[in-house]
Amino acid sequence: MDADPVRLRAVIDDLKLVDQHVHRVLPGPITVAQFELLLTESDQPAPAGTSQFDSQLGFAVRRWCGPVLRLSPAASAAEYLRHRDSAAPAAALLAAAGCSHLLIDTGFAAPGSMPLDEMATLSGAVVREVVRLEAVAEDLAAAGCTASAFAAAFPEELWRRCTEAVATKSIVAYRHGLDFDPARPGGAEVTAAAGRWLREVEARGDVRLTDPVLLRHVLWTAAERGLPIQMHTGFGDPDLDLRRADPLLAREFLASCGVPVVLLHCYPYHRQAGYLAQAYPNVYVDLGLTLNYTGARAPVVLAETLELAPFSKVLYSSDAYGLPELVYLGARLWRNAMTEVLGAWVAARQWSEADAVRVVAMIGAGNAARLYGLAAPAAAR
Ligand SMILES: [Zn+2]
Numbered sequence: 331m332d333a334d335p336v337r338l339r340a341v342i343d344d345l346k347l348v349d350q351h352v353h354r355v356l357p358g359p360i361t362v363a364q365f366e367l368l369l370t371e372s373d374q375p376a377p378a379g380t381s382q383f384d385s386q387l388g389f390a391v392r393r394w395c396g397p398v399l400r401l402s403p404a405a406s407a408a409e410y411l412r413h414r415d416s417a418a419p420a421a422a423l424l425a426a427a428g429c430s431h432l433l434i435d436t437g438f439a440a441p442g443s444m445p446l447d448e449m450a451t452l453s454g455a456v457v458r459e460v461v462r463l464e465a466v467a468e469d470l471a472a473a474g475c476t477a478s479a480f481a482a483a484f485p486e487e488l489w490r491r492c493t494e495a496v497a498t499k500s501i502v503a504y505r506h507g508l509d510f511d512p513a514r515p516g517g518a519e520v521t522a523a524a525g526r527w528l529r530e531v532e533a534r535g536d537v538r539l540t541d542p543v544l545l546r547h548v549l550w551t552a553a554e555r556g557l558p559i560q561m562h563t564g565f566g567d568p569d570l571d572l573r574r575a576d577p578l579l580a581r582e583f584l585a586s587c588g589v590p591v592v593l594l595h596c597y598p599y600h601r602q603a604g605y606l607a608q609a610y611p612n613v614y615v616d617l618g619l620t621l622n623y624t625g626a627r628a629p630v631v632l633a634e635t636l637e638l639a640p641f642s643k644v645l646y647s648s649d650a651y652g653l654p655e656l657v658y659l660g661a662r663l664w665r666n667a668m669t670e671v672l673g674a675w676v677a678a679r680q681w682s683e684a685d686a687v688r689v690v691a692m693i694g695a696g697n698a699a700r701l702y703g704l705a706a707p708a709a710a711r
Contacts, residue, residue, distance in 0.1 A: 354443035359415035386625030437462020440652035477525035507574025604639035618647030
């Protein structure tokens with residue numbers, strides 16, 4: 331079969347995506363300092379005399395988001411920022427992303443982010459919720475739950491919060507590391523740990539959950555609930571110890587938890603994640619965050635992930651947070667990378683074009699629809 335890159339590109343550009351892990355974004359104008367902080371995983375401003383725009387992510391925002399806001403792709407960072415606030419960026423960028431569904435992690439959002447119904451209206455997508463486990467436990471502590479009640483109250487509250495949700499989300503990588511004890515903790519152990527934690531909460535006035543026993547309790551309770559668990563792995567902000575975010579460290583939990591686990595982000599452990607997705611039928615892999623941050627190098631990371639990961643186990647997400655730019659950019663860079671990588675394999679006659687088209691539909695939408703039980707979108711874009 332002759333390769334037709336134009337046809338493959340058209341199929342990829344027209345596909346409605348399931349963005350299977352994304353956060354709420356800011357609706358209106360934002361300051362330059364805010365924008366800069368949302369262009370990095372660092373929690374600190376760029377050093378004096380430098381800009382976060384001088385990065386793969388910053389270059390990609392100007393190159394790909396500029397034209398959606400009717401700016402030249404060659405516009406400088408200052409021109410981009412001057413122009414964006416008068417260009418209704420959220421409406422333009424969310425619509426241009428071309429998503430059928432947004433699965434939104436509601437446990438973490440930039441202050442002032444738009445509500446879920448506005449995300450749905452502006453994107454034209456169906457919005458479904460992903461429930462962050464540690465936030466549910468922290469809400470219980472803030473509401474005055476006692477140590478003796480915690481072990482039983484957490485499942486009850488999680489069941490209530492998950493009524494409409496499609497998945498849960500774990501940040502055990504942030505709060506402990508993926509080298510946690512894979513065994514399920516017993517009831518007495520959980521009650522003793524809850525006692526220690528709640529005394530600390532009272533003393534410090536801060537509910538942040540870092541106790542390893544309780545982190546395992548919430549994770550195993552989520553496994554019992556049965557929804558797919560989205561698990562942070564790989565890079566993130568400096569709250570994380572990247573050395574302990576390699577998904578291989580969670581291998582025994584992944585092998586024994588009995589529910590689908592989606593490894594999020596993964597970089598620079600995306601090859602390890604691809605291996606795990608091949609080794610374990612319940613493990614899935616996702617490059618949200620990573621494609622945005624690697625920008626022009628995204629095709630390389632995508633190709634490396636597709637070395638071992640079965641194509642039926644790879645999912646699309648943007649992991650956008652705060653900036654509507656990141657919802658659009660995730661989709662754009664995924665479409666560009668899929669076109670480049672799969673197009674090259676078709677051109678080299680390693681893959682048929684028909685297979686490439688089928689894999690695009692699987693990774694962009696079909697795998698997520700099957701995993702989360704999503705209804706098919708009403709109409710193609
Ligand atoms: Zn996220």
